[in-house]
Structures are given as structure tokens and as C-alpha cells.
Amino acid sequence: MKIEEYISSLPDSIISGQEVQLLDDSLREIFKLAGLGANDIFYHLGCGTGNSLQIAAKEFGARAVGIDNDLEKISQIEKEPRITILHQDIIDADLSDATIILFWFSDETIIGKMLEKFSSLKSGCKIVTIFDPLPGVIPNKVSFPYLLHQTPFTPAKSLKDQLMTVFETECIDFTTAWEHAERYTKAVGSPDSGNDRFLTILQTIMIWINAKNLGLSCTQEIPAPVKAYIEILDNFFNIEVRHLIK
Ligand SMILES: C[S@@+](CC[C@H](N)C(=O)[O-])C[C@H]1O[C@@H](n2cnc3c(N)ncnc32)[C@H](O)[C@@H]1O
Numbered sequence: 001m002k003i004e005e006y007i008s009s010l011p012d013s014i015i016s017g018q019e020v021q022l023l024d025d026s027l028r029e030i031f032k033l034a035g036l037g038a039n040d041i042f043y044h045l046g047c048g049t050g051n052s053l054q055i056a057a058k059e060f061g062a063r064a065v066g067i068d069n070d071l072e073k074i075s076q077i078e079k080e081p082r083i084t085i086l087h088q089d090i091i092d093a094d095l096s097d098a099t100i101i102l103f104w105f106s107d108e109t110i111i112g113k114m115l116e117k118f119s120s121l122k123s124g125c126k127i128v129t130i131f132d133p134l135p136g137v138i139p140n141k142v143s144f145p146y147l148l149h150q151t152p153f154t155p156a157k158s159l160k161d162q163l164m165t166v167f168e169t170e171c172i173d174f175t176t177a178w179e180h181a182e183r184y185t186k187a188v189g190s191p192d193s194g195n196d197r198f199l200t201i202l203q204t205i206m207i208w209i210n211a212k213n214l215g216l217s218c219t220q221e222i223p224a225p226v227k228a229y230i231e232i233l234d235n236f237f238n239i240e241v242r243h244l245i246k
Pocket residue numbers: 016017018019020045046047048049067068069070073088089090091104105106107110
């Protein structure tokens with residue numbers, strides 16, 4: 001079956017990623033990248049059960065604000081003087097005092113609306129996203145898959161320009177695709193997940209194909225390892241991706 005059919009056969013909860021919570025060590029890495037400290041007001045948009053807020057407040061001494069529209073999740077957050085919890089849609093949130101924001105959403109409507117909101121925040125506010133940069137913006141700092149954008153935003157001249165900053169390279173070969181896919185899987189996967197290798201393979205192939213379609217792959221031909229993984233996916237998992245290559 002085509003990969004699109006495979007993805008649409010997965011449960012909604014997996015596709016929306018609503019239940020995915022970042023690992024504590026991934027959050028620590030994000031806070032180090034952003035230089036979170038006692039003078040910061042950290043906002044986590046879609047904070048879930050709030051492990052980020054505890055780490056930001058207790059380990060980094062920051063004030064932390066968590067926003068989530070799921071009451072059941074936020075009711076599990078341990079109360080702490082430096083933590084504020086808001087039961088709200090992030091679209092309606094007042095972010096004017098934020099200095100560092102963690103924003104990990106893939107819904108394009110939400111991203112579009114939030115980009116407008118972020119653009120009007122005071123100068124020097126840092127917005128961290130995961131894997132995808134903010135649309136049309138060049139990240140100021142990259143520790144893949146964590147991308148930091150600072151206001152006022154630097155506009156990207158093109159998608160190519162943006163991808164080159166995210167991948168920190170002139171072109172994408174198999175090794176670059178694999179390394180980035182693996183870093184992403186490790187950052188968002190569960191520590192004992194048995195599916196990590198499968199996800200890394202899928203992600204590697206998608207990174208390479210997207211790069212190829214944008215004219216950013218190092219070679220016109222499909223590299224041998226990418227070819228081999230495309231065949232493994234097809235023969236052993238019945239997932240076909242070749243049609244995505246333009
Ligand atoms: C941080 S998002 C991550 C979603 C996913 N990983 C993705 O890439 O889109 C997940 C959390 O956001 C919350 N959430 C989703 N939509 C929301 C909204 N419009 N306002 C506030 N919280 C929201 C969910 O309840 C969940 O705890």
C-alpha cells in the first residue's frame with residue numbers, strides 16, 4: 001500500500017501526536033539550547049501533564065506557565081509557587097510576558113495563527129519548535145531536532161534556504177538523513193521503544209525524498225542504502241514510497 005494509506009490506517013491519537021509527551025532529558029536539552037534561567041518566563045503551549053514546567057522551575061529556576069485545553073491532563077500537574085497553569089486554547093493565550101516559548105504542533109491552522117501572535121511579541125523572545133521550523137522563518141540556533149527562533153524573526157528567502165539552516169549542510173545524503181532521523185526519534189520516542197529503528201528508517205527515507213524533491217539531495221540517483229530501505233519497506237512491511245520521488 002502507498003505510505004499515505006498506511007498513515008491513514010493508524011489511530012487518530014497517533015497521527016495527531018496529542019498523547020506524545022517530551023522526555024525529561026529532551027526538555028533539559030531544549031532549556032540548555034534556549035539558555036533558560038531565573039530571569040525567564042517560560043511558556044509551554046500544550047503542556048500536557050507538565051513535566052516541562054517542573055524541570056523549568058525546579059532545575060532552571062525559571063517562572064513557568066503551562067497552557068493546555070485538556071483539563072484532565074493539567075489537573076495532574078503538581079502545584080508549585082513558580083508554576084502557573086492555564087486551562088485555555090493556546091490561540092486565545094496572552095503571551096506578552098514570555099521570554100521562552102516551547103511550541104510543538106503540526107496542525108497548520110494552529111501554526112498559522114500562532115505565527116502571527118509570535119511575530120508581535122517583544123524583541124528577543126525565543127520560540128523553540130521541534131523538527132519543523134516556523135513557516136518562512138530562519139531559525140537563529142539549531143540543535144536538531146530543536147530549532148530556536150528569536151523575535152524579530154529572520155525571514156527565509158526560500159524553503160531550500162530554510163532547510164539548509166535546519167540541516168546545517170549544503171546537501172542531504174543518506175548519512176545526514178539517517179543522523180537527523182535518529183536524533184528526532186530519540187528526542188520524541190519512548191526510552192524503551194522497540195519501534196525506534198522502524199521509525200528512523202521511515203523518517204530517513206522521507207527526509208531524503210523531500211530533499212531530493214527540493215533539489216537538495218547530494219546526488220540525482222537514489223543512494224544505495226536509501227534504495228535498500230525503500231525495498232525493505234515495500235517487501236517486508238508492504239509500504240510503498242517510491243511514488244513520492246518527483
Ligand atoms: C504539545 S501538543 C503536541 C502535538 C503533536 N506532537 C504535534 O506535533 O502536533 C500536545 C498537547 O497540546 C494540547 N493541545 C492540543 N491543541 C491545543 C490547543 N488548541 N490549545 C491548548 N492545548 C492544546 C493537548 O491536550 C496535548 O496535551
